[in-house]
Amino acid sequence: MTDPHHPSDAAHRRVPLRVVPEPEPGSRAVLRPGALPAFVGNGTTDMVCGQCGTVLVRGIAPEEWKLVTIDGLPVIVLCSCGGFNEIPAIRPIK
Numbered sequence: 095m096t097d098p099h100h101p102s103d104a105a106h107r108r109v110p111l112r113v114v115p116e117p118e119p120g121s122r123a124v125l126r127p128g129a130l131p132a133f134v135g136n137g138t139t140d141m142v143c144g145q146c147g148t149v150l151v152r153g154i155a156p157e158e159w160k161l162v163t164i165d166g167l168p169v170i171v172l173c174s175c176g177g178f179n180e181i182p183a184i185r186p187i188k
Contacts, residue, residue, distance in 0.1 A: 106140045106153065111179035113144040117170055124170045124178070132171050145177030 117124060125132050130148055131140075137155025142148060150171045169181045 106138050108140050108142050108147075108149075110144045110147070111141050111150065111171075111181060113177045114170065114180045116178050122170050124172060126172045130174060141179075141181060143173040143175060143177050143179050145179075146173060146175040148173050148175065150179055151181065 131150055131152040133151045133154070135151075135153040135155050137153050139154045140149045141151035141154060143150055150173060171179045171181060173179055
């Protein structure tokens, strides 16, 4: 079902994330979502798996960027393809 308040996916900018080796237990926050995308915002940028292109973060906006970091450190999102994707802990360039 389409959300009339959410920008069209066709208008979204797709940003591939960096795939990293599986982190050591306790070294990073690893999200293993039961369903993807792991986060949904109201912006127009999608972060996609750097291995398979699946959308992991849909509709991120600059003001929402902090929601996908923990204590300013990168968060790792495990994609359904098995890729560990690092979400950078920096604000995107506008």
